[in-house]
Amino acid sequence: MAIDCMTNIQTMSQPQKHHHQDNKEDEAPLVFDASLLRHQLNLPKQFIWPDDEKPCMNVPELVVPLIDLRGFLSGDPVATMEAARMVGEACQKHGFFLVVNHGIDANLISHAHSYMDDFFEVPLTQKQRAQRKTGEHCGYASSFTGRFSSKLPWKETLSFQFSAEEKSSTIVKDYLCNTLGQEFEQFGRVYQDYCDAMSNLSLGIMELLGMSLGVGKACFREFFEENDSIMRLNYYPPCQKPDLTLGTGPHCDPTSLTILHQDQVGGLQVFVDNEWHSINPNFNAFVVNIGDTFMALSNGRYKSCLHRAVVNSKTTRKSLAFFLCPKGDKVVSPPSELVDDLTPRLYPDFTWPMLLEFTQKHYRADMKTLEAFTNWLQQKRS
Numbered sequence: 001m002a003i004d005c006m007t008n009i010q011t012m013s014q015p016q017k018h019h020h021q022d023n024k025e026d027e028a029p030l031v032f033d034a035s036l037l038r039h040q041l042n043l044p045k046q047f048i049w050p051d052d053e054k055p056c057m058n059v060p061e062l063v064v065p066l067i068d069l070r071g072f073l074s075g076d077p078v079a080t081m082e083a084a085r086m087v088g089e090a091c092q093k094h095g096f097f098l099v100v101n102h103g104i105d106a107n108l109i110s111h112a113h114s115y116m117d118d119f120f121e122v123p124l125t126q127k128q129r130a131q132r133k134t135g136e137h138c139g140y141a142s143s144f145t146g147r148f149s150s151k152l153p154w155k156e157t158l159s160f161q162f163s164a165e166e167k168s169s170t171i172v173k174d175y176l177c178n179t180l181g182q183e184f185e186q187f188g189r190v191y192q193d194y195c196d197a198m199s200n201l202s203l204g205i206m207e208l209l210g211m212s213l214g215v216g217k218a219c220f221r222e223f224f225e226e227n228d229s230i231m232r233l234n235y236y237p238p239c240q241k242p243d244l245t246l247g248t249g250p251h252c253d254p255t256s257l258t259i260l261h262q263d264q265v266g267g268l269q270v271f272v273d274n275e276w277h278s279i280n281p282n283f284n285a286f287v288v289n290i291g292d293t294f295m296a297l298s299n300g301r302y303k304s305c306l307h308r309a310v311v312n313s314k315t316t317r318k319s320l321a322f323f324l325c326p327k328g329d330k331v332v333s334p335p336s337e338l339v340d341d342l343t344p345r346l347y348p349d350f351t352w353p354m355l356l357e358f359t360q361k362h363y364r365a366d367m368k369t370l371e372a373f374t375n376w377l378q379q380k381r382s
Ligand SMILES: C=C1C[C@]23C[C@@]1(O)CC[C@H]2[C@@]12CCC[C@@](C)(C(=O)O1)[C@H]2[C@@H]3C(=O)O
Pocket: 137, 144, 230, 251, 252, 253, 254, 255, 323, 356, 359, 360, 363, 364, 365, 366
């Protein structure tokens, strides 16, 4: 069956029912164990996506600027202005861009990918030591079986909290060691270093975003200096029917800025101009995208764009996602320079924990999240 790649946005904007609301009692809870599922001829129905959301594999490549950060990182003013201009242009269009010469050690990136196997290739029961609990966003999740009962993603994830509050925080290493055991100490160290590097890089990108919006380089850098971010390891096992399911369903990141590193397999797609486009792998580059929280901080000038990941029948795919989030007590409110009679406030003040609570409890994040969240806040406040 040929599936039209022009997706029906209306369908994707509906809030999704939670598992406990629509799971039939006579159905055994589903467990995503790739080592067992790969021997089944057919996918369990929960993984089969509706026709208008099924993936298309051969999609056009998205034209995204490749932004060279070398000049910016070494303090060259001309190169910095050019990088800021390119960032601004991409963020007004779709919110996705690539950065190269970003200063992150290639060995650290390689280790961050290879250490994923140490975790995801152990038996399910061992991974479940870190089981993500309902209502929480950290820990191990095999698909999202505990949260949703349909349109399940073909993936496993391990997520953990990062805090940039203290200079030498070991929050990532401690969490991983404490939940997975002492044998994961080196594993913990790798992701602690990786998160430290990502937090640093995101502060640099915040400078460029501030310059591009005409509010100065310090504005957003200072706002995010004490970030409480989320790191997620995405592990997509091969799937016998990749044309029926998705690795990550269409969504907009509710967070502020995402820095993603994908391996050489490919699968990331972005919805631009009513069509899905691929962002092809490039080991030297990080894929950066604006999330809903930054869209609100920019008073809607910069876009948080719908994206998804497709899977394939041959190879496991891995991606590393660092989701920059403001510290919990920071009020998300656009700088006054971005608000005037022509461009009045689009969203009310909020804090990141409020938006996180909303998306976790009430909504699967999509293009209408901020609108739905605004209505929910207004109802709650009246
Ligand atoms: C299915 C989903 C998981 C997610 C919420 C979402 O609806 C789409 C975005 C996902 C994400 C990415 C950033 C971190 C996270 C906690 C968030 O706020 O949005 C996760 C959500 C999650 O894992 O629950």
